[in-house]
Amino acid sequence: MLGTVQPQSINPVFIGRGQELTVLSSALARAEAGEPQALLVGGEAGVGKTRLLDEFTASAREAGAVTAVGGCLEIGADGLPFVPVATALRMLHRALGPELAEAAAGHEGELALLLPDLGEAGRESHDEYARARLFESTARLLERLSAERTLVVVFEDLHWADRSTRELLAYLFRSLHRARLVLVATYRADDIHRRHPLRPFLAELDRLRTVRRIEVPRFTRDEVARQLAGIMAGEQAPELVEEIYRRSEGNPFFVEELACSIGDGCLSGLSESLRDVLLVRVEALPESAQRVLRIAAEGGSTVEHALLSTVADVPEEELIEALRAAVGANILRPTDDGDGYRFRHALVREAVSDDLLPGERSLLNRAYARALEADPSLVPAEQRTPRLAGYWYHAHDARKALPAILQAAFEARRRHAYAEQLQLLQRAMELWDAVPEEDRRDLPGPESVESYPPCGCHRDGDARPLHHLDLLAGAAVAARLAEARELASKLVRRALRILEENPDPLRAAWFWLQQSRLVKYTGRGDGRAELERARELVRGLPPSAVHADVLATTAAWEMLEGPGADPVFAAERAVELARLVGAEDVEVNALITLACLRVQAGQTDRGVAELYALCERVRGMGAPLASSRAHGNLLHVLEAAGRSREAVEAAPAGIAETRALGLADNGRFILGNLAESLISLGEWDRARTIVEESRDGGRLFRHQAWIELRAAQLAALRGEWEEAGRLLELARSAMGPIACQPQHAVPFAEIEVRLAAVRGRFDRARAAVVRARESGPPLGFEQYWWPLLARAAAAEADLRGLPAAAAGREESLELLRATARETPRPAPVWHLWSRTVDGELARARGRYDPGVWEETASGFAALERPYPAALARCRWAETLLVGGGDGREEAARLLDSAHGTAVRLGARPLLEEVELLARRAGIPLGGPGRRGPADLPPAPRDPALELGLTRREREVLRLVAAGRSNRAIAEALFISPKTASVHVSNILAKLEVSSRGEAAAVAHRLRLFAGTAEHAPTG
Incomplete structure (x- = not known):
């Protein structure tokens, strides 16, 4: 109706911004080539960000792109998550119609949370991964839509964005890698104060090389002159331009506002205050229009025509005239969908609102709330409840606000907007005591706060009124899911204090269960004591979901942290109770834990069969967490049973299932397990490809850490020491407090031992084993412990005869022997690893048994374990050479075979060890497609020459390796102690070590001097 109104003071000529448009246009060109683009456009209020984006999107549409714009609503529309994304998707739906529905196929249930037009939302599942599924589904939708066309999606006013929107946009910016897509987000730079929540968001995106920032500057004096000429249809007097430039400071919006006050070529008498500048056009309107603007300003960033008409309560003709005046003065503008209005600039709305x-x-606010209560159709469906909650809250009516806020919290949870749910529940707690108790009885039941905590507290299925503890329970879960774990713990502690005065065992057990999880993930403990409190509280109570969950969690804790009294009984009882009360999710997760416990107990076939059956059961069940656990643990137990090939064959089904559920991050856990099995099978290149392709910028850092751990393991096996160290620290940091669990701590220690040994830091290698042993007993974790024990025993064997390593050596060997005695051997592969440890411990004592290495070499080869098989052949050859006799020909064959495997795998440390042994024994190496004897560097007269050491430095290093002090070295070589010290410093630098002991260990490991290695074979 108002589309023909001609606004005043809009400049018909687009001024400047050539550099900014060039950046945007080049991003569009790259996107058209299939490379997605992400840009942040910042600038102060009124500087022209929206005008710049209007020009860009218009040119993009002319080039054939499809554009969509979503704007964030100003803070005050409480609990309104994902609004800009939902708005943009709605615009895309209008533009593309059935194509969007087709692109959403398979993810309609999740995407309906953002775009209800797609149908009913799927089965609700609220866990740590629910939001990730929504984010992944949104990313895949945009990828599919941009497969055949270029999309430009703009999100305006990020300074008003809710946390859930910021996190979704961050996910999109990181995870979209193959799409014809341009994502642009704008924000008001002058609003980003030090504590503004957008600041860490921008800092996070700045670290991404794929995101570019555009800062829109103010106009220069010449640009202001051109802007005025465009607005006023002609050049203005230099004095007027100078005055407007001075007072606007080059802000284009202020230039327009000041231009409105021009009369007869001069400025009217305006005060210098910004507020007066912004209100001058409002105050020039008729009183009826001013009244409508005051009403619209309090309605929100956007107000629908029907809602505004109801609140204004004036004849339609009068309302239209008032709106026509406001639109004609360029204060209001119709929304893109033509259903409502928004202020052309938020600064004007703020000024009008502040003037109320x-x-x-x-x-x-009361009028808006009543109008919306009377006719909910006045606003879009997804905005009704949160806007009603906001209106009643700002109307200061606690009795009406509390139920509306609770309903808004429920809807925020349904959309996985846990940060917004938390805010709303905190507001509800703030209002709780202001609402009379008789009115609180009419509040929605506990299910409106959080679906799970109250369900176990019902008695005989009877409904019960909402309790203040229900608010605390819902807020605690929301805080945990929003990763505000310290706040969650604080809320739980508050609830437990209340329950001390008013005992309720079942409620208390639920809160202790939450506290167990929280102390574990905040690094304040292992959660065992809290679990025991919860278990004691539910003992003897009637069956409930809480009781089942406590037992299931206890069983899972003991599976991961180390066996307790009877984890199998706890898991079986959890299954029984969950079935009695119909808690299927708890039942399935307890069954997964039970199957893994069976494998740990040696019932491998039964446990594996149960996991295969559970993978089938969870398909289509709509339980993403259970699905990812079932598939991930299936691969884990197959690897633990030495059935690596079967694990590789089972992986595709799990990967496909997690992707179908929108669980890309959980898929990384499965991919990490797949990479582990591929490493065992010697398919290292394939494992590395999987690792590289899995670095997709996902937010669930624990799963990404699993990938980085595999990358670190590969780097260490291939001798990429610096990279292995970097990746190890990255994985440890991303893992957080749970890095101390045996399933993580032991693999970390195995890599640490490798790094420490190659650098001669035997004290660090021993300390790594001690820390791993402190993480828990080896029962159930043999797949991690045996490689660690073998590597640590090999390091001790290499240190035999080194004086600097003598202190603590016996204690280290005894720890390795004792741990080996405790570590199970449930499968043939672990028996072979145990024999490897036996052989290395014997080598550390100077004893060589070719039978051990013959057994392990042939056994590993039969089980498709090429790396440990090659290492065993190298050790077998060494024992034959040390023993002398007629074993030299067999040793040559073994070394040649080990050499071929090392070359194929790219295992540089093993390759160097084989070549060093062959060179010292005078055995040529080579074979088809490999380096032959002619390609090997000639054996130097002294191997120390390879390290760049001078003759004098070699003499000094020989004495350092023998444990001599600088003074003793000086006396032996007839040099001064100061000169000896200089030589030692040079040696440390050339060997890249930090101490004399490390230098001695490197010399010893490389067998540079015959005296440092009694067992070194000779030709």
């Missing part, structure tokens, strides 16, 4: 009297603001 406090009582006036309350009355207007």
Whole structure:
């Protein structure tokens, strides 16, 4: 109706911004080539960000792109998550119609949370991964939509964005890698104060090389002159330009506002205050239009025509005339969908709103709330409840606000917007005591706060009124899912204090269960004591979901942290109770834990069969967490049973299932397990490809850490020491407090031992084993412990005869022997690893048994374990050479075979060890496609020459390796102690070590001097 109104003061000529448009246009060109683009456009309020994006999107549409714009609503529309994304998707739906529905196929249930037009939302599942599924589904939708066309999606006013929107946009910016897509987000730079929540978001995106920032500057004086000429249809007097430039400071919006006050070529008498500048056009309108603007300002960033008409309560003709005046003055503008209005600039809305009297603001909010209560169709469906909650809250009516806020919290949870749910529940707790108790009885039941905590507290299925503890329970879960774990712990502690005064065992057990999880993930403990409190509280109570969950969690804790009294009984009882009360999710997760416990107990076939059956059961069940656990643990137990090939064959089904559920991050856990099995099978290149392709910028860092751990393991096996160290620290940091669990701590220690040994830091290698042993007993973790024990025993064997390593050596060997005695051998592969440890411990004592290495070499080869098989052949050859006799020909064959495997795998440390042994024994190496004897560097007269050591430095290093002090070295070589010290410093630098002991260990490991290695074979 108002589309033909001609606004005043809009410049018909686009001024400047050539550099910014060039950046945007080049991003569009790259996107058209299939490379997605992400840009952040910042600038102060009124500087022209929206005008710049209007020009860009218009040119993009001319080039054939499809564009969509979503704007964030100003803070005050409480609990309204994902609004800009939902708005943009709605625009895309209008533009593309059935194509969007087709692209959403398979993810309609999740995407309906953002775009209800797609149908009913799927089965609700609220866990740590629910939001990730929504994010992944949104990313895949945009990828599919941009497969055949270029999309430009703009999100405006990020400074008003809710946390859930910021996190979704961050996910999109990181995870979209193959799409014809341009994502642009704008924000008001002058609003980003030090504590503004957008600041860490921008800092996070700045670290991404794929995101570019555009800062829109103010106009220069010449640009202001051109802007005025465009607005006023002609050049203006230099004095006027100078005055407007001075007072606007080059802000284009202020230039327009000041231009409105021009009369007869000069400025009217305006005060210098910004507020007066912004209100001058409002105050020039008729009173009826000013009244409508005051009403619209309190309605929100956007106000629908029907809602505005109801609140204004004036004849339609009068309302239209008032709106026509506001639109004609370029204060309001119709929304893109033509259903409502928004202020052309938020600064004007803020000024109008600030000009309202406090009582006036309350009355207007009350009028909006009543209108919306009477006719919910006045606003879009997804905005009704949160806007109603906001209106009643700002109307200062606690009795009406509390139920509306609770309903808004429920809807925020349904959309996985846990940060917004938390805010709303905190507001509900703030209002709780202001609402009379008789009115609280009419509040929605506990299910409106959080679906799980109250269900176990019902008695005989009877409904019960909402309790203040229900608010605390819902807020605690929301805080945990929003990764505000310290706040969650604080809320739980508050609830437990209340329960001390008013005992309720079942409620208390639930809160202790939450506290167990929280102390574990905040690194304040292992959660065992809290679990025991919960278990004691539910003992003897009637069956409930809480009781089942406590037992299931206890069983899972003991599976991961180390066996307790009877984890199998706890898991079986959890299954029984869950079935009695119909808690299927708890039942399935307890069954997964039970199957893994069976494998740990040696019932491998039964446990594996149960996991295969559970993978089938969870398909289509709509339980993403259970699905990812079932498939991930299936691969884990197959690897633990030495059935690596079967694990590789089972992986595709799990990967496909997690992707179908929108669980890309959980898929990384499965991919990490797949990479582990591929490493065992010697398919290292394939494992590395999987690792590289899995670095997709996902937010669930624990799963990404699993990938980085595999990358670190590969780097260490291939001798990429610096990279292995970097990746190890990255994985440890991303893992957080749970890095101390045996399933993580032991693999970390195995890599640490490798790094420490190659650098001669035997003290660090021994300390790594001690820390791993402190993480828990080896029962159930043999697949991690045996490689660690073998590597640590090999390091001790290499250190035999080194004086600097003598202290603590016996204690280290005894720890390795004792741990080996405790570590199970449930499968043939672990028996072979145990024999490897036996052989290395014997080598550390100077004893060589070719039978051990013959057994392990042939056994590993039969089980498709090429790396340990090659290492065993190298050790077998060494024992034959040390023993002398007629074993030299067999040793040559073994070394040649080990050499071929090392070359194929790219295992540089093993390759160097084989070549060093062959060179010292005078055995040529080579074979088809490999380096032959002619390609090997000639054996130097002294191997120390390879390290760049001078003759004098070699003499000094020989004495350092023998444990001599600088003074003793000086006396032996007839040099001064100071000169000896200089030589030692040079040696440390050339060997890249930090101490004399490390230098001695490197010399010893490389067998540079015959005296440092009694067992070194000779030709």
